[in-house]
Amino acid sequence: MSVATTVDQKIASKKVIMYSKSYCPFCTKAKKAFQDLLNDGTLSKNDYEVVEIENDPNCDAIQDYMKTKTGGRSVPRVFINGKFIGGGDETAQMKSTGKLTELVKA
Template sequence: MSLESTIEAKIASKKVIVYSKSYCPFCAKAKKVFEKYIADGTLKADEYEVIEIENDPQCSAIQEYMKKKTGASSVPRVFINGKFIGGGDDVVSKDSSGELKSLLTA
């Protein structure tokens, strides 16, 4: 299976997928928001997956594909219900506006 099909299958397999790097402050911001929704029961733990890519031998290729798919190669790249919703600041902003909770309960 190609890298692209592996990524697409992964995105389709969970309600929320976050492509991340463990040391990235924007990734930490986004993950903290989702942890809040897991704690309150809005998001089930098995519907959420974080993929830390910095030690993946295909890290550069993953970021290259993300650039093609989402317009940027930076992390985090956050997908909800198969749709790209943005990065760390986007997650925080959508959380503040209530949009994130709507996406999670849709």
């Protein structure tokens, strides 16, 4: 199966998917925003998945596909309901304005 097919299937499989690297501070920022939504019950653990790619043999190919799909290859790449919403800064900003909660509830 191609990287593109695998990534697209993963994105379609959950309400929230984040492609991440465990050591990335922007990924940590986005995870914190979603952790708050998990803690308050807005988001269920079944609807949320973080895909850590740094040890994936296809890491570069995944990031190259993200460049094609989203315009950038950096992590995090955050998708809600199949739609790319941005990275760590965008996710944190949406959390502070309430937009992230709205997207997750939609």
